[in-house]
Each structure stands twice: as structure tokens, then as C-alpha cells.
Amino acid sequence: xxxxxxxEALHLQIQDMLAGYVDDELDExxxxxxxxxxxxxxxxxxxxxxxxxLHEKLGAIPHEQMxxxxxxxxxxxxxxxxxxxxxxxxxxxxxxxxxxxxFRFVEDRWMAAGGWSLAVFxxxxxxxxxxxxxxxxxxPMVEDVVAEYQHIAVSPLPNxxxxxxxxxxxxxxxxxxxxxxxxxxxxxxxxxYAVRSDNKVLLQVKVGEQVFYNNPKVxxxxxxxxxxxxxxxxxxxxxxxxxxGGLLLVGPPEGMPDAGTMSLKSF
Amino acid sequence: MxxxxxxxxxxxxxxxxxxxxxxxxxxNSAVAEDRVQDALLRAWRDFDALADEIxxxxxxxxxxxxxxxxxxxxxxxxxxxAPVISTGEPLLQKHPCAAPGPFEQTLQGQQHEQLLAAVxxxxxxxxxxxxxxDIEGLSYRDIAQVLEIPKGTVMSRLSRGRRxxxxxxLKQAEPNQMPDCENGALT
Ligand SMILES: [Zn+2]
Numbered sequence: 001x002x003x004x005x006x007x008e009a010l011h012l013q014i015q016d017m018l019a020g021y022v023d024d025e026l027d028e029x030x031x032x033x034x035x036x037x038x039x040x041x042x043x044x045x046x047x048x049x050x051x052x053x054l055h056e057k058l059g060a061i062p063h064e065q066m067x068x069x070x071x072x073x074x075x076x077x078x079x080x081x082x083x084x085x086x087x088x089x090x091x092x093x094x095x096x097x098x099x100x101x102x103f104r105f106v107e108d109r110w111m112a113a114g115g116w117s118l119a120v121f122x123x124x125x126x127x128x129x130x131x132x133x134x135x136x137x138x139x140p141m142v143e144d145v146v147a148e149y150q151h152i153a154v155s156p157l158p159n160x161x162x163x164x165x166x167x168x169x170x171x172x173x174x175x176x177x178x179x180x181x182x183x184x185x186x187x188x189x190x191x192x193y194a195v196r197s198d199n200k201v202l203l204q205v206k207v208g209e210q211v212f213y214n215n216p217k218v219x220x221x222x223x224x225x226x227x228x229x230x231x232x233x234x235x236x237x238x239x240x241x242x243x244x245g246g247l248l249l250v251g252p253p254e255g256m257p258d259a260g261t262m263s264l265k266s267f
Numbered sequence: 268m269x270x271x272x273x274x275x276x277x278x279x280x281x282x283x284x285x286x287x288x289x290x291x292x293x294x295n296s297a298v299a300e301d302r303v304q305d306a307l308l309r310a311w312r313d314f315d316a317l318a319d320e321i322x323x324x325x326x327x328x329x330x331x332x333x334x335x336x337x338x339x340x341x342x343x344x345x346x347x348x349a350p351v352i353s354t355g356e357p358l359l360q361k362h363p364c365a366a367p368g369p370f371e372q373t374l375q376g377q378q379h380e381q382l383l384a385a386v387x388x389x390x391x392x393x394x395x396x397x398x399x400x401d402i403e404g405l406s407y408r409d410i411a412q413v414l415e416i417p418k419g420t421v422m423s424r425l426s427r428g429r430r431x432x433x434x435x436x437l438k439q440a441e442p443n444q445m446p447d448c449e450n451g452a453l454t
Contacts, residue, residue, distance in 0.1 A: 019425035058401035063287035
């Protein structure tokens, strides 16, 4: 009676090994055990044969191929990615070495906000700017907002305010607020907004009058042309007057919104 | 340039096979195309993470599985019961087509589409191992890597999955439409 129970237990245990026997994935000892059982158990022996047949039959099913149009679409997508990422990959590797564990963080954060191309874009900006030193005679608020832009490129976006209620001073079609937070520019409190525009991220910083009109160059340009613009290490900074204070818009030059499509909010 | 060339040489040859898998899983050629594009872009992004312990195709299938596994399917997968049937189960014992000869004829009578549909109708855990082993020809080691389960689990799921598949096909086969079955098994 006891041996019959043992046999039944073995019969059940071996059923989970039959596939391994069929596929020759058992070690020698296991294979012997299974073989000995199969000699005395027709149910399992038949199962092995059915498994072999199924394996052969399923293996003979032809694999569907992509249609030519699908193939060429895939070719395009990959060719694009491979070319772009070739150059970007080198920049990313350099950044990884520089920024160490920070990078993962940035990548995850920005991947979520704007996708891979955005993360890479920010990374490239960082690499280009990594050796930047404040030039003598620079405008402090400009240096500060450029530094702020670089900071958001390597750290999680601050998000002190619910994005839905954040109202950046400038808006234009296709602009989407990603985050808003308090910061300090030229030692004074200021409100910052990260805005996504197409595949670029722009930074808007609202500063007070004292900070905005502090520099004579800015005062003159605003009086003459209504705005002050400067290119700082690959980033464009545009200073626009608001009712109380001013707006500093920072981002890649090609990502700047058209003056015509942009509307400024008065505060 | 080296990385690109390596990618082209190692990964691109598998794109059609990936598409075939994606098409079988989704049943929709546009969805399959999207998933293959996504999977290959991710593969390119993570290309440096491709390790020696896994074959390129298995690695790609793993990425494809991640691309395809939206929350919905993961939930379904969790909820699905995976029944275990014994080799001694009555249908497998008594069905006139269960014996080796008649079973082979039953299989011959099946269209490829019917077989694939039967595999897809298995509980997902079983469908995946049967698909990866029998249709895609992966080793147990690779399947274990793709599904992130132990090799022993691959073996037991495959044993149970194939048994379930055999029973399903036998259930579908009406003995009266397959006179050959009668001769084979009731002796
Ligand atoms: Zn047995």
C-alpha cells in the first residue's frame, strides 16, 4: 500500500519533468528516473509522445514577415535613431562619467516629462556647459538663470506648486508647464517655471524690478527695443519687461517661441 | 560607428521574427509594427546592457514582452488560473484520438491558424512558454531569462501547458469527423 502511494507521488512528480525529457533538458540522473517511470506508465509515455508531436508541429509553423511598407518604415525610424544617438551616445557617456549617479535620476525624471530626446538634449547641454566659468562682467541675473537651467537639467524638477494652477508669465501655442518652484535670482526671491515647447524645455523666471533693471545694458535694450537678448554658452536668454518686474526666458536658441505667437501676462 | 554596426549585425536580422511574435500576440499588424519599432528603439537605447548570458533573440523577446505587457494584460495574467491536469486525466486516457497515431492525425488535420489560436487560448503563463519553446525554439535557459523565472518552472509550465494544449485540441476534434481516430484508440 505504501509503495503504491510512493509510485503515485512519483507519477505526479515526474509529470512536471516530461517536457524536460522531450527537450533533452534533464541531467543524466533525472533522465534515468523519467525513463524508468515511462517503462511502467503508459499514461506518461503517451504524454511524452504527444509533447514531441506538438513540439514538431508547432516548430514547423512559418513565421509571418513584415510587409515591405512596414519594413521601410522601420528602416527609417531606426536609421534616424541610430544616427542621432551615435553622436548623442558619446555625449551621454561623457556625462555619465562626470555626473555619476545623478544621471540616472535626471534620465528617469526627464524621460517621464519629455521622452528620450529631451533627456538627451538636456544631457548634451550639460556636457557643453560643464566647463563653463562665469565670465567677468557678466550680468548676475543672466548668469543665475542660466545656472538654474543647467541645474534643472541634472536634478529632479522642483515641483512646489501644482502644475495645473501654475501660471507662467509667457504663454504660446504648444507650451505646457512641467513644473513651477521658488528660487533666488541675484539674491532675491523669484518664481521659476519649466515649460515644455515641442521637444524643448524652456525656463521662465519672473524676477522683481530691482533685479530686472539692475544692469544698464538691460535697461537700455528694454527702453530701445522692448527686450534684451543674449546668447550665453549655447543658451539664449531673453529678458522681457512685465508690469511689475520682468521675465527671463531661457532655452536653446532654436526652441525659442516666436515673438508674434507669445502672449505676456500682466501681474 | 562601431556600436551602430554591431546593432545592425546582431539585432536587425531578428526584426521579422519579432514581428511574427508581436503579430501572434496582438492579432493586429499595426499594433505589431508599433511594438517592434518600440522594442528595437529600446534595444538600441539599452544596447550596452546586452549581456553574454542571454542570446540576442531572447533579449529582444524580453524587451518586446515588456513593451507589450500593458497593465491590462498583466492584470489578466495574474487573475488567470493555471489548471494542472494529469497524464491520467480521463479525456487523455479515453479519447479515441489520444493515442500516438490518432493524435498525430488530429494534428495533421489542424491549420496553422487553428494551432496558433489554441496556443494563444491557453492561460498566459502556459502560452508564453509553449510559444517561446515550441514556436520560437528557445532553450530553457533563455526562456528563464525572458520570463524571469527559474528553469525548473519553465519545465513544469511547459509540461503542463503542452498537456493542456493536447487536451484542448482533442476536445475540438470531433471523433465522428475523424473516422481514423475510431480505429486507432478504442482497441
Ligand atoms: Zn506516470
